[in-house]
Amino acid sequence: EVQLVESGGGLVKPGGSLRLSCAASGFTFTNAWMSWVRQAPGKGLEWVGRIKNKADGGTADYAAPVKGRFTLSRDDSKNMLSLQMDSLRTEDTAVYYCATGWATMSNWGQGALVTVSS
Amino acid sequence: QSALTQPPSASGSPGQSVTISCTGTSSDIGGYNYVSWYQQHPGKAPKLMIYEVSKRPSGVPDRFSGSKSGNTASLTVSGLQAEDEADYYCSSYAGSNNLGFGGGTKLTVL
Numbered sequence: 001e002v003q004l005v006e007s008g009g010g011l012v013k014p015g016g017s018l019r020l021s022c023a024a025s026g027f028t029f030t031n032a033w034m035s036w037v038r039q040a041p042g043k044g045l046e047w048v049g050r051i052k053n054k055a056d057g058g059t060a061d062y063a064a065p066v067k068g069r070f071t072l073s074r075d076d077s078k079n080m081l082s083l084q085m086d087s088l089r090t091e092d093t094a095v096y097y098c099a100t101g102w103a104t105m106s107n108w109g110q111g112a113l114v115t116v117s118s
Numbered sequence: 119q120s121a122l123t124q125p126p127s128a129s130g131s132p133g134q135s136v137t138i139s140c141t142g143t144s145s146d147i148g149g150y151n152y153v154s155w156y157q158q159h160p161g162k163a164p165k166l167m168i169y170e171v172s173k174r175p176s177g178v179p180d181r182f183s184g185s186k187s188g189n190t191a192s193l194t195v196s197g198l199q200a201e202d203e204a205d206y207y208c209s210s211y212a213g214s215n216n217l218g219f220g221g222g223t224k225l226t227v228l
Contacts, residue, residue, distance in 0.1 A: 037164075037219075044222040045156070045164065045207050050215075061215035097163055103152035103211045104169040111163060 002026040002107040004098050009112030016088050020112055022081040022098030029079040030054065033102050036072065036083050038094035039111075046094075050102045051081070066092075088116045121146065121218025122208055129226040130198045138223045140191040140208030146218055148189035152211035155184055155193045158222075159204045167206075168193060195225070203227045 008020040022034070033056070036048040049062040051072040060072040071084040081098055093116045099105035123141040130136035140147065140155075147153055153171045156164040166175050168184035171191065181196045191210070195202055208220040 035217075045158075045209075045219045047209070047217040047219060050217070063216070103209070103217060104154050104166065105156070105164075105209075106166050106169075106175065108163040108165070 002100065004100070004107060004109035006096065006098055006109045006112035009096065009114050011115045011117065012088055013118050014088060014090055014116055016116075017084070017086045018088065018114060020083040020085070020096055020098075020114070022083075022109055024079045024081065024098075024100075027100065027107075029074075030076045032100050034072075034074065034081045035099045035102050035105055036081075037097045037099060037105070037108075038092075038114075039097070040091075040094045043094075048083070048096070085114070088114075090116050092116050121212060122210060122220035124206075124208060124220035124223045126221070127224045127226065129228055130195075131228045132198050132200065134198050135194060135196045136198060136225065137192050137194045138206055138208075138225065140193070140210075140220045142189050142191075142210055142212075142218070144189055146189075146210040146212040147186065147191050149213065150211045151186070153184065153186060153191040154209045155182075155191075156207045156209070157202075157204045158207065164207065198227050200227050 003025045005023045035050045051060040069087045095111040097111045098109045100107045155168040158164045172184040212218045
């Protein structure tokens with residue numbers, strides 16, 4: 001059974017940093033492209049970023065609102081996906097989901113709440 | 119502002135069919151067959167219902183179907199059941215390593 005468990009959410013002040021992690025199990029993480037999607041309170045889904053598997057180059061791409069501030073990384077030895085979020089803004093407040101895949105996101109974690117507020 | 123346009127709400131009675139549209143452009147929906155649909159119940163994570171326009175993952179009832187015509191994709195739910203009441207989101211590859219979501223449609227089963 002595929003499991004994705006996000007952690008690291010919390011309250012942070014504007015301009016601050018936070019690092020989210022996503023522990024993966026139940027599938028071959030090394031082969032997977034992985035994504036982050038966020039959902040602001042009462043709003044819709046918004047793609048944040050995607051990282052390819054190492055075989056396909058391991059590169060990451062980002063949505064315009066987070067480019068230059070957020071960084072995706074992966075540790076295939078630990079089956080772990082990370083999202084480093086810097087220069088956080090109030091509009092980054094959301095539940096952050098990790099998911100397998102990209103154009104097709106087959107499995108989703110339960111989400112981690114990030115609140116950016118002074 | 120969402121990249122893709124969905125109606126904010128849709129409704130139908132049990133047993134009826136309802137179709138939710140998702141309108142984009144030739145740069146996203148019209149240009150690629152990478153349209154997905156997700157179902158989200160309140161307080162829960164999204165669930166993949168349709169991928170690559172019309173394919174159904176294992177375990178998704180065949181009451182759910184997807185299609186595309188030009189720059190508009192559609193999700194049809196046939197034989198509506200109470201548990202189908204949820205928010206539905208479309209997504210599409212938008213070229214240049216971008217992905218867009220629709221604003222979501224709240225489906226109410228009357």
